[in-house]
Amino acid sequence: EAGVVQSPRYKIIEKKQPVAFWCNPISGHNTLYWYLQNLGQGPELLIRYENEEAVDDSQLPKDRFSAERLKGVDSTLKIQPAELGDSAVYLCASSFTPGGQASYEQYFGPGTRLTVT
Amino acid sequence: GDSVTQMEGPVTLSEEAFLTINCTYTATGYPSLFWYVQYPGEGLQLLLKATKADDKGSNKGFEATYRKETTSFHLEKGSVQVSDSAVYFCALSDYTGNQFYFGTGTSLTVIP
Numbered sequence: 001e002a003g004v005v006q007s008p009r010y011k012i013i014e015k016k017q018p019v020a021f022w023c024n025p026i027s028g029h030n031t032l033y034w035y036l037q038n039l040g041q042g043p044e045l046l047i048r049y050e051n052e053e054a055v056d057d058s059q060l061p062k063d064r065f066s067a068e069r070l071k072g073v074d075s076t077l078k079i080q081p082a083e084l085g086d087s088a089v090y091l092c093a094s095s096f097t098p099g100g101q102a103s104y105e106q107y108f109g110p111g112t113r114l115t116v117t
Numbered sequence: 118g119d120s121v122t123q124m125e126g127p128v129t130l131s132e133e134a135f136l137t138i139n140c141t142y143t144a145t146g147y148p149s150l151f152w153y154v155q156y157p158g159e160g161l162q163l164l165l166k167a168t169k170a171d172d173k174g175s176n177k178g179f180e181a182t183y184r185k186e187t188t189s190f191h192l193e194k195g196s197v198q199v200s201d202s203a204v205y206f207c208a209l210s211d212y213t214g215n216q217f218y219f220g221t222g223t224s225l226t227v228i229p
Contacts, residue, residue, distance in 0.1 A: 003160075004160065033217075040221065040222070041221050041222070042121075042206050042218075042219030042220050042221050042222050043161070043206075043219050045216075045217060048215075055215075056215065056216075091160065091161070093160075093161075105151075105163045105166070106161075106163070106217070107160075107163075108153075108160035108162070109160050110158070110159055110160045111160060
């Protein structure tokens with residue numbers, strides 16, 4: 001089966017510019033996650049979707065970050081405007097969680113490496 | 118709050134050496150515990166998991182036992198190979214199943 005697809009794999013932008021990342025989860029997976037991974041650190045959850053509903057966005061910096069998951073499948077994460085400190089890897093993951101619990105295995109995409117100059 | 122602490126790297130071993138990567142956790146109730154592996158240029162992959170105390174997760178020669186008394190989930194492998202070179206992340210899902218926490222990762226390099 002196809003894995004989690006993310007694009008682009010790499011993105012270089014100047015500060016104050018907007019940027020968007022796209023994620024296509026594994027078919028049938030109802031839960032989708034966006035994580036931020038700084039160099040030398042573990043992933044940190046930004047937002048979690050159950051189908052099309054954002055059920056946990058407490059760690060998403062809402063002044064500049066936004067996300068959507070239309071129709072409960074693909075998702076887009078946007079940053080506007082980008083800051084130097086946003087340089088990181090943005091990971092998307094998905095899982096099938098019949099009870100809506102995060103204890104089920106998450107499948108990760110390869111990530112998008114963002115560099116803000 | 119809940120958290121995961123794992124040993125800092127990098128770790129360099131010779132092929133066929135014994136591997137231990139320590140992981141301890143702080144959590145309310147009974148979390149589920151995981152080890153993920155990230156090979157160069159790839160996404161994280163689940164290596165093994167344990168969902169209750171005294172469970173042993175195992176996969177590809179790796180194993181880890183959920184020890185509630187010591188709040189630990191150490192990763193072990195008896196004989197590492199060059200192909201095991203990667204970054205290993207310990208993680209937990211809290212007792213509600215709604216929160217997921219990762220450790221900072223331990224880089225392993227196995228030399229021939």
